[in-house]
Amino acid sequence: MSGPLAGVKVIELAGIGPSPYACMLLADLGADVLRFERANPDAKDEPYFDLLTRSRPSVALNLKHDDSRELILELSEQADILIEGFRPGVTERLGVGPHDLLARNPRLVYGRMTGWGQEGPLANQVGHDINYIAISGALWPVGRAGERPVPPLNLVGDFGGGSMMLVFGVLAALVSARSTGVGQVVDAAMVDGSASLLTMTHSFLNAGLWHEERGVNLLDSGAHFYEVYETRDQKYVAVGAIEPKFYAALLDGLGLSNEALPAQMNRGEWPSMKERFAAVFATKTRDEWTTLFEGTDACVSPVLSPREAAQYEHNVARGVFQGGDTLQPSPAPRFSKTPGAVGRAPTTPGSGTREGLTAWGLTSERIDALQASGALG
Numbered sequence: 206m207s208g209p210l211a212g213v214k215v216i217e218l219a220g221i222g223p224s225p226y227a228c229m230l231l232a233d234l235g236a237d238v239l240r241f242e243r244a245n246p247d248a249k250d251e252p253y254f255d256l257l258t259r260s261r262p263s264v265a266l267n268l269k270h271d272d273s274r275e276l277i278l279e280l281s282e283q284a285d286i287l288i289e290g291f292r293p294g295v296t297e298r299l300g301v302g303p304h305d306l307l308a309r310n311p312r313l314v315y316g317r318m319t320g321w322g323q324e325g326p327l328a329n330q331v332g333h334d335i336n337y338i339a340i341s342g343a344l345w346p347v348g349r350a351g352e353r354p355v356p357p358l359n360l361v362g363d364f365g366g367g368s369m370m371l372v373f374g375v376l377a378a379l380v381s382a383r384s385t386g387v388g389q390v391v392d393a394a395m396v397d398g399s400a401s402l403l404t405m406t407h408s409f410l411n412a413g414l415w416h417e418e419r420g421v422n423l424l425d426s427g428a429h430f431y432e433v434y435e436t437r438d439q440k441y442v443a444v445g446a447i448e449p450k451f452y453a454a455l456l457d458g459l460g461l462s463n464e465a466l467p468a469q470m471n472r473g474e475w476p477s478m479k480e481r482f483a484a485v486f487a488t489k490t491r492d493e494w495t496t497l498f499e500g501t502d503a504c505v506s507p508v509l510s511p512r513e514a515a516q517y518e519h520n521v522a523r524g525v526f527q528g529g530d531t532l533q534p535s536p537a538p539r540f541s542k543t544p545g546a547v548g549r550a551p552t553t554p555g556s557g558t559r560e561g562l563t564a565w566g567l568t569s570e571r572i573d574a575l576q577a578s579g580a581l582g
Contacts, residue, residue, distance in 0.1 A: 208235020220290025223367035232260035233536035244555030260548035262557025272580035322394035334362035337395040350420030366398025429478035440491035441508035
């Protein structure tokens with residue numbers, strides 16, 4: 206493996222969504238991640254749809270088996286990080302909780318990914334991204350004036366407030382462990398993380414610059430210069446001309462620079478200006494507007510579908526996406542000396558059992574014995 210995390214060893218007790226994405230990020234950047242999940246240890250090595258499982262082998266393991274518990278304890282002695290995404294208390298009941306593993310490896314960083322957190326009144330309640338961002342305040346502002354909040358896919362809770370915060374946390378704890386010799390538990394909760402993402406919004410609220418009413422603010426579709434407009438061909442362009450000089454370039458491109466218009470920050474005129482902008486944008490196609498604004502500072506961009514984005518000139522030039530039949534985003538961020546890479550394509554769960562365990566030092570005889578006992582699978 207290459208990348209800035211080469212040499213870092215990670216045990217992944219597979220969950221869904223946020224924890225696999227966090228482990229994918231670590232593996233893309235060179236970490237040696239061993240993914241354990243319920244699967245068939247004899248599964249054929251075939252292409253698999255789930256891109257979140259790329260860059261590391263999938264090892265079939267029955268975590269309820271005594272031999273599996275002992276295997277995790279044993280492997281934790283050579284691991285730097287363990288990541289799990291179960292409900293609070295599950296790994297403790299399985300005998301592979303923080304107390305069990307830190308007793309074997311005091312330098313271990315034990316990363317825990319949940320929605321509600323490890324404690325609190327809701328800690329053991331079920332939920333999904335939409336529930337976590339609902340109580341953190343992150344769902345409320347997303348939407349248009351007079352309409353209900355719109356779920357922003359599962360980007361804010363699962364991946365932004367969850368996976369990214371987990372990766373940030375375990376790597377920070379790893380830096381600490383390498384300087385102090387002492388590991389720790391990282392409690393990454395999507396409620397906490399998505400609340401943290403609202404820090405700037407809270408700054409605006411505290412300063413009286415943001416209203417809790419939805420769709421009337423600078424960045425929530427309230428402003429006519431920070432909005433999405435439909436074009437003549439029923440496609441869309443995104444406008445983000447906040448600064449005065451960018452706004453002037455926008456007006457110039459729209460043919461409105463010589464019109465008697467209200468001041469840009471006159472909030473009372475924003476609704477009428479949106480109507481005016483909408484009428485102008487409806488006169489040309491998306492691609493015509495893209496060409497017209499190309500090379501200007503008007504902050505106008507075409508709104509692309511995921512498939513279109515992979516063919517967009519800028520993204521092609523930077524290699525933002527890769528793959529032929531299996532299109533996928535490339536590893537990010539980028540490193541000048543130790544670039545990350547997709548280490549292996551996603552394959553059938555369990556198909557990397559022997560490969561993965563062998564790489565972590567198990568002999569063929571030991572793997573055979575584990576499979577015969579029922580620990581693998």
